[in-house]
Amino acid sequence: MTATLYAYAFLDEFVLLYPVYALLFADSGLSVGQISSLFVLWSLTGVLLEVPSGAWADAVSRRLLLWIGPLLGAAGFALWVLVPSYWAFAAGFVLWGARGALGSGALEALVYEELDRVGAADRYAHVMGRAHAVGQVAVMSAMGLAGPVFAAGGYPAVGAASVLACLLCAATATRFPEHRTPAAESEDGWAATLRAGLAEVHRDRRVLGALLLVPAVTAVWGALDEYTSLLVRETGVPDAAVPYLLMVIWAGVTVGSLLSGRAERLGGTGLAALLAGAALALAAGALTERPAGVVLVALAFGGFQLATVLADVRLQQRIEGTGRATVTSVASLGTELVTIAVYGVYGVLGSSFAHGTVFAVCAVPYLVTALAVARRRRERGGRE
Structure with a gap:
């Protein structure tokens, strides 16, 4: 497979x-x-x-x-x-x-x-x-x-x-x-699977928490990706060099993906540290307004990509019912809604501030998410 x-x-x-x-x-x-x-x-x-x-x-x-x-x-x-x-x-x-x-x-x-x-x-x-x-x-x-x-x-x-x-x-x-029996053949089809998936989210706080983590980790950097070419151009490089610096960012994202298997055992404290470190790297790299800052942005995007995969892993591990695709899609719906909001915020801020400043502002939600993850870890007494 x-x-x-x-x-x-x-x-x-x-x-x-x-x-x-x-x-x-x-x-x-x-x-x-x-x-x-x-x-x-x-x-x-x-x-x-x-x-x-x-x-x-x-x-x-x-x-x-x-x-x-x-x-x-x-x-x-x-x-x-x-x-x-x-x-x-x-x-x-x-x-x-x-x-x-x-x-x-x-x-x-x-x-x-x-x-x-x-x-x-x-x-x-x-x-x-x-x-x-x-x-x-x-x-x-x-x-x-x-x-x-x-x-x-x-x-x-x-x-x-x-x-x-x-x-x-x-x-x-x-x-x-x-190798599975579609629910349409064993129950009453689409409506039953939708109810089952939403019911699992409603009754299990661990599933709900893992579900909410997905858009919190995924949406902002996913939306910022649409503006990276503008950020790179703002560093003063010629337009012909922009694609090459974008490839540096995507190389960072690729490395983040490849580290997912090794980082799977990161606990809540580790995930919080990852998000906070990536947020600080994003802000620092964006505010330099120099080509060298793109390396920090690549490092940040790699961290966010790693956190994105880990958030998906946590969600899949917590789902126990038959509505796995439904629950995962609810998480993706949350990501889409937050992404639209980020587009709107970027449009407003981008008309008044430099792209580097807007990127730095968009790093703040990740610091908030890191604090929330660390706090939840403490409330659970160190248990995942």
Whole structure:
């Protein structure tokens, strides 16, 4: 299964349109306001579909959703390059948002339960950490290849490559093993799985706490990633050098993923220290306004990525019922909502302050989360 997972993770992120799609929108005549509205539409699609799709994954086949999702992404990317216009871009973002919602929750639940079936649930952090790392390598590879492919064939070429990656991703998903009885065959289907997943969150405070930790750790740095190119440009480097410094940041994220297996045993105190250290590194690196500060930002993002994987591990370990994908999707819904809020805050602050200052301000929620984790650790008398 792990070979299939790693291939899926690579193809899922190997999209050559990623580094240039904003340029496609601008070159098609869209204003900054219109482009921002597309990002909001993208996030709202995830908000609306996240939990229902998780319940669907529990009710039917998780593997089914994992291969349908990339097909939707392929359709969206094809629309962008074949009929570039605001409404085509909007439709593409809806399809892309649906793709993300279908995979979110379903992938984590499938991997955890397949590992648990063979008595290897304790390897979940190691396996998912490597999968994240593979995906990040795919992002960096796409950044590196997008330039020459774009120079050779323009937007149609990078679009065709992106569609092909999605189709291969869908084909790879059909190879996932799935040894479970869908709830739709044993209960009353989707509604039952949704109720079961939400009930587990309601009755078990440990599940609720682990669920809330996911958006607290994931959302802010995930939103900041959209603005890293602006932060890097603010250091004074030429535009041609921006992609290379972005690759430094993504290298940090990749290292964070690879450390997940070794760091799985970090207790609450260790996780709190990790979050606090990453927050301080983010603030210090952003405020330097120098290219060297990007190294600290990369270190911070690596810490946040490590904490993101560990938060997912804690959640999966605490879920005991049949609604695993549903509960995981509720956590992802929280992440989407907080991400939208961060976009709004960044938009307000970014119009008055330098990007480095805004990044430093956005480090504060991580210090608050670190204090909350450490306090909860003390209240539980050192027990996890």
